[in-house]
Amino acid sequence: MNDSSKPASPPEPIETLDAIVGFFATEPRRNAGNDADIETESEAEQSDVDDIPKVFARFGVEHYSRNPDTGKIVRLEPTFHSLVAHWEAAEIIKKKFRKGDSFIAQGMVKVSKKTGKEYFEVKQIGHNTRRTRYEVDRSHRTRHLAEQRSTTDRASGVGQERAATSAVGSQHQPRRISPSSAVQTGIAR
Template identity: 35%
Template sequence: MAIRTQQSFSGFVASDPQLSHTESGDARLFMKVGKEHYRQEDDGSFTQTETTFHNLVAFKAAAEQGHERLAKGDKFVAEGYVREHTYQRDGQNIEGEEFVARRLGHDMARTRYDVDRTPRRTAPERDSAAFTAPERRPATQSAPAVSM
């Protein structure tokens, strides 16, 4: 079975995350994100080059969780895909691209945090009287059969 993969993007949140809703009512997160670039030198050291900035969007649960947990300056990792799009600014059509994040979270290698592993919600209690197990009949003991 093939491993299904998606594109990833790691960087930092460059603007305050903005939460809005689509026409169908789904949550939509938008934020400017930055990507630091480095060049490896002949001596093995790294020199930081120009930082690039991009648009990132997320929808539904990823948007809600991203808005709740991410803030300007946070280092993050996102999984998703790049989408080309056209939008209007000052009456002109502008072509651009954005990263559509399906999954979004803090970059563990660059962020200190504690993990809360308590269940998000507890399962509703079940009425044990609603299910009655069938009666089990004891197995009959019989002499082993021998054939010749």
């Protein structure tokens, strides 16, 4: 039972954006090409800055339906849409994605003022783990956490032996990171 006379503050709302699961139908490119309506829209928003990293592409979304007679899942024709990405998302797409790659992206659906067509503006993007095989390299994060722990241990007066044991143990055991420590280690956005 809470004996406090202060009412509990409401929890902070969870920030959400739209998300899509799709595949690159075209090679990501730095200019809009046939998607000139998107480039015009982006340029209007960023009118005086031409050196912003930008990427444009067409992407497909797969659709499925259950056959009412057989109960089996039937793959339908994909639908195709446009996307645009700026800044870090654009750099990630150019560096890590090619035509045909499957992805999960977070962002916003926008409508071109010029043509009235929808496009997806990517804020964050990553490979779809259900469709892409890859290895995760945690060596940088592990070293950073080990260095941070040893610095904290030295500052708090804990011996070097514990710091060394902590650094060795952290390489083999995953650690859950709280939101506050994630910001300190650079994991959070």
